[in-house]
Amino acid sequence: MTAENPSSDRYEFGANWASFIDNHYSAERRRAAAHKLLSFLGKDSLEGMDFLDIGSGSGLHSLAAFDAKAGRIHSFDFDPLSVRTTARLRQLAGEPSNWTVEHGDVLDFDYLDKLGTWSLVYSWGVLHHTGAMWQAIENAAGRVAPGGLLFIALYSSNVVKPSAQFWLDVKRRYNAANASQRRRMEYWYIWRFGLGQNPLRLPQLLRQIYEKKKGRGMSYMTDVRDWLGGWPMEFADDRAVVDYLKNRFDLVRISTGEACTEFLFRCTSEVKARRS
Secondary structure (H helix, E strand, C coil): CCCCCCCCCCCCHHHHHHHHHHHHCCHHHHHHHHHHHHHHHCCCCCCCCEEEEECCCCCHHHHHHHHCCCCEEEEEECCHHHHHHHHHHHHHCCCCCCEEEEECCCCCHHHHHHHCCEEEEEEECCHHHCCCHHHHHHHHHCCEEEEEEEEEEEEECCCCCCCHHHHHHHHHHHHHCCHHHHHHHHHHHHHHHHCCCCHHHHHHHHHHHHHHHHHCCCCHHHHHHHHHHCCCCCCECHHHHHHHHCCCEEEEEEECCCCEEEEEEEECCCCCCCCC
């Protein structure tokens, strides 16, 4: 998510997602996104469910929910360009009446309150970029209907290397850099972390790029730029997230070991988001 009037201390997420759709969108990626969504949920379809996409980014996963036959879909993002990009995919889907797209902020309690509750609330790689991660988690949780599902992904402090502070410093430098400096930082990242400073690892990197495409339908370079630039940024301890929600949610599934830990929770009681 990106500020409506981007500044040097906030990454232009929307431009990165627009570039992804312009250069990498395909029917194959569309199918992969739907498969990944349903696979993690353990479902064959989303029939009988509605889908709230918090921080829709490219819109690919809202489109996946549409393809999975969700009954009602609402996508919103803080970045106007992400909103327009999501709207492009809605148009590609035939502008279905059950899918709405608009500008919104997960930290705006009054906006969220108007949305009501949903049987599936989804926010992948977004809440840690708000500048107030725990409040964003709280607000997202408050949109889940009793018995509904919360599917979130957060950058994990448990696996980050060399350290969280190392990457926070990199992100600050990337956002302050000009275009050519950013490209050099991207090449540095690929050499040091993609290849491990070993050109013989190129086949492994190519396999990783392919698996990313087949997994969530994402692009390796889009994710590299998102990782280097993503600011504001916070890291979350996996156990702290589970403990934070345990009085109101059961943990259904967790996927760890990657930069983002994926959590699937089921709401066990009516949740009301608290004002900070």
